[in-house]
Amino acid sequence: MQKIEEMDIQSSADVVLVRQAVRQFAIEVGFGLVDQTKIVTAASELARNTLDYGGGGTVKLETLQEGGRRGLRLTFEDQGPGIADIEMALKDGFTTGGGLGMGLGGAKRLANEFEIESVVGEGTRVIVVRWR
């Protein structure tokens, strides 16, 4: 049975709540501890991006079932300024904020599937999937 939940990301306390919800979903999908840690860490990076760069937004958590395998899809959306150069934003060490610039590229490495769409002036959507 598919489970879906949508959450707001408007404060750093919400980022903590997103981490906890993603952990719960990952456990339900049957992820081992390392896979749980990876998807929760990716979620933490992306939720922080949504808050810091997107000015807040939402995340949708969905459990997936495809053939015999199960997975977890996270969709982060904001209506912020958007990303002008996505290729640059994915590079390690690139940051327009005060961070290390590891968030987006790191989240991509921690996921099995990664998709990003962004329109300057309209917002950004990032989708990550991790399979069991």
Add this chain to the structure above:
Amino acid sequence: MERIAILQMGEFLLVTIQVDMHDRLAMTLQDDLTNRISQTHANGVLIDISALEIVDSFIGRILGNIAKMSRVMDAETVVVGMQPAVAITLVELGLSLTGIRTALNVEKGMALLRSSIGEPANAQAIATKWDAEDDAED
């Protein structure tokens, strides 16, 4: 205001992070620790992260900042107790935690702190290490 406790144990400061920290709480810890080093003249800081279920780039940056700031204030920092799943994830995330000294547990961390600042003989070793690091940056 919510805070993480900093305990003093002789010449060392001890921090055990037992909550899922939001970003502002982590920044407060960074500020509090720097102030406490200056107030207490501590020469070692031990941070136990065994209860942390993830270390993302933000927490990694805070740990790095704490290590750098304490070094500037003549104190060594050792981070102990990282869970294996956290370590695996950190590497994949691309964080190497350069400049942060680590130990497997509190006991080993304390031994590391004592040996790095305890005996005067080691002051020379640390000074040499500093020179080596400076040279490497050139």
